[in-house]
Amino acid sequence: VRIGIVGLGLIGGSLALALRRSSEFAKSRTAIIGIDFNRASLVAAKKAGAIDEAAHPDSAPYAACDLVLLCTPTPELLKALPAIAAAMHPGALLTDVCGVKELPCALGAAQRNVVFAGAHPMAGTEQRGFSAARANLFDGACVALCPPTGISQGNTAWESAAKATVRALWATAGATRFLELDPDEHDRAVAYASHLPALTAVTLFEALEGAGATAPNARALAAGGFRDTTRLAADGTVGQAAVHNRFIPEAARALGESLIALAGQIEAGTLSNDLTPLAQRLEKLADRRRAMPLPPVKA
Amino acid sequence: VRIGIVGLGLIGGSLALALRRSSEFAKSRTAIIGIDFNRASLVAAKKAGAIDEAAHPDSAPYAACDLVLLCTPTPELLKALPAIAAAMHPGALLTDVCGVKELPCALGAAQRNVVFAGAHPMAGTEQRGFSAARANLFDGACVALCPPTGISQGNTAWESAAKATVRALWATAGATRFLELDPDEHDRAVAYASHLPALTAVTLFEALEGAGATAPNARALAAGGFRDTTRLAADGTVGQAAVHNRFIPEAARALGESLIALAGQIEAGTLSNDLTPLAQRLEKLADRRRAMPLPPVKA
Numbered sequence: 001v002r003i004g005i006v007g008l009g010l011i012g013g014s015l016a017l018a019l020r021r022s023s024e025f026a027k028s029r030t031a032i033i034g035i036d037f038n039r040a041s042l043v044a045a046k047k048a049g050a051i052d053e054a055a056h057p058d059s060a061p062y063a064a065c066d067l068v069l070l071c072t073p074t075p076e077l078l079k080a081l082p083a084i085a086a087a088m089h090p091g092a093l094l095t096d097v098c099g100v101k102e103l104p105c106a107l108g109a110a111q112r113n114v115v116f117a118g119a120h121p122m123a124g125t126e127q128r129g130f131s132a133a134r135a136n137l138f139d140g141a142c143v144a145l146c147p148p149t150g151i152s153q154g155n156t157a158w159e160s161a162a163k164a165t166v167r168a169l170w171a172t173a174g175a176t177r178f179l180e181l182d183p184d185e186h187d188r189a190v191a192y193a194s195h196l197p198a199l200t201a202v203t204l205f206e207a208l209e210g211a212g213a214t215a216p217n218a219r220a221l222a223a224g225g226f227r228d229t230t231r232l233a234a235d236g237t238v239g240q241a242a243v244h245n246r247f248i249p250e251a252a253r254a255l256g257e258s259l260i261a262l263a264g265q266i267e268a269g270t271l272s273n274d275l276t277p278l279a280q281r282l283e284k285l286a287d288r289r290r291a292m293p294l295p296p297v298k299a
Numbered sequence: 300v301r302i303g304i305v306g307l308g309l310i311g312g313s314l315a316l317a318l319r320r321s322s323e324f325a326k327s328r329t330a331i332i333g334i335d336f337n338r339a340s341l342v343a344a345k346k347a348g349a350i351d352e353a354a355h356p357d358s359a360p361y362a363a364c365d366l367v368l369l370c371t372p373t374p375e376l377l378k379a380l381p382a383i384a385a386a387m388h389p390g391a392l393l394t395d396v397c398g399v400k401e402l403p404c405a406l407g408a409a410q411r412n413v414v415f416a417g418a419h420p421m422a423g424t425e426q427r428g429f430s431a432a433r434a435n436l437f438d439g440a441c442v443a444l445c446p447p448t449g450i451s452q453g454n455t456a457w458e459s460a461a462k463a464t465v466r467a468l469w470a471t472a473g474a475t476r477f478l479e480l481d482p483d484e485h486d487r488a489v490a491y492a493s494h495l496p497a498l499t500a501v502t503l504f505e506a507l508e509g510a511g512a513t514a515p516n517a518r519a520l521a522a523g524g525f526r527d528t529t530r531l532a533a534d535g536t537v538g539q540a541a542v543h544n545r546f547i548p549e550a551a552r553a554l555g556e557s558l559i560a561l562a563g564q565i566e567a568g569t570l571s572n573d574l575t576p577l578a579q580r581l582e583k584l585a586d587r588r589r590a591m592p593l594p595p596v597k598a
Binding site: 198223232243 | 374421422423424425440441443476478480484485487488489490491492493495496497498499500501502503504505506507508510513514516517518519520521522523524525526527528529530531532533534535537538539542543545547548549550551552553554555556557558561562563565566568569574577581582584585587588589591593594596598
């Protein structure tokens with residue numbers, strides 16, 4: 001079995017390292033072909049034992065791969081998907097890690113060569129490149145899985161096989177939770193889970209930068225709260241996915257209106273000298289947020 | 300020397316533990332009096348060796364303290380400040396850790412018994428109570444220091460002494476950076492560094508909760524990005540300070556407008572099939588955010 005991983009950055013690189021950790025994967029004698037424009041990433045991945053072969057995207061042996069994983073940022077991924085699908089051998093399996101699912105799944109459905117089974121592992125850091133890749137990145141993660149499409153459409157057996165293969169791959173890489181979602185529902189849900197947080201991080205960082213004479217003092221006072229709240233702004237890739245999410249404009253507009261409404265409530269509470277209702281809202285929300293199960297910070 | 304710490308939660312408790320670590324502090328033979336309504340916190344702090352004596356706020360020996368630190372959340376702190384100032388012995392030093400500085404410093408200026416030197420250590424976690432207190436919480440932190448007021452007003456020698464005492468206390472506790480700021484400039488700067496992030500965290504969490512049928516899937520997909528971006532919402536205390544910040548309504552309104560403007564830019568880019576300018580903006584911002592010096596995550 002040969003697997004091609006296109007893009008050996010944080011996600012593709014971590015996936016290769018995570019698979020390599022597995023004794024089950026070793027027993028399967030699967031070869032990993034690393035495919036990247038960046039020669040240094042290929043060399044580093046080879047040296048780390050993450051990949052067996054290295055290839056340039058323009059001359060990669062896509063036709064020799066049973067499975068290809070697209071792990072590049074959203075714009076590159078959407079651009080490369082049709083050509084890679086066309087270069088693969090008929091009936092092979094193509095999958096991705098894109099943070100939006102409507103666009104890649106629509107492209108996958110439109111091609112007539114391979115099975116496309118879109119996925120989205122919910123894990124990442126603000127670091128980039130193979131140097132940031134870690135074998136434990138996906139440990140305990142949730143992976144969203146979209147219905148297989150492409151040439152499998154209507155063929156239940158092929159769809160089941162594609163689903164099982166993608167799921168098994170991520171389970172081998174450490175993921176423990178799987179959520180089967182149609183592309184539109186994935187994009188709706190991830191707008192709240194990931195894309196609104198990313199765009200909010202961007203506007204918070206821009207607000208500090210735009211604070212004029214106050215900006216230097218704001219920078220000096222910025223600590224763990226600012227660090228965490230704006231972390232996703234340091235990872236341009238989530239923001240890149242966010243702007244390709246059809247549901248984001250409406251959600252971002254609603255969030256903006258919420259902030260404006262909150263500003264009005266603070267003013268009203270200050271004027272009436274009664275901030276108690278706001279305090280109670282914050283207190284109850286803090287309780288609910290603490291009770292929400294979320295993955296722990298990894299060392 | 301006797302120090303009173305009012306409120307043995309995360310901040311007051313960590314301060315007591317941090318001071319206790321210091322051999323210099325031990326040599327000074329300073330007694331720490333823990334003052335809290337919560338009997339369990341007092342017992343735990345005594346057991347941990349963080350405090351020498353425990354007292355209830357209504358019967359604490361304020362008059363016997365050379366220095367009192369107010370470490371309760373904002374509403375309680377503002378309510379208690381005048382009475383505690385009045386109960387201290389004339390000329391003693393009162394300071395605080397409140398996340399806003401205009402309101403406590405105005406209260407401090409209005410009383411005629413003690414010197415009030417407002418401070419704000421830029422450190423915290425989303426945990427609460429003495430059980431969450433850690434001796435290393437303030438290591439490497441920045442502390443904002445406001446001009447001493449109260450009976451020191453106009454007395455340069457008293458002001459210098461008060462400043463030096465508060466600064467030395469936080470340096471002993473591990474802080475390494477100090478920023479002298481007038482209360483209004485502190486509140487302006489902290490709006491961007493901390494209070495906008497806290498209120499944004501609140502609205503992001505409420506947006507997910509309000510996502511209707513999509514909310515369960517959004518919860519299932521929420522991972523490290525959502526965890527970090529909404530972390531401050533789990534700490535009601537930053538939000539409590541934020542709603543007492545005079546500069547927050549305008550800043551929150553502007554941030555809301557930014558999000559709405561960004562929604563429009565995403566729609567326009569999608570319609571014109573040209574998201575490149577947005578992608579470049581995100582990419583450049585990610586570079587600037589990564590280049591910003593921020594405290595590391597502590598173990």
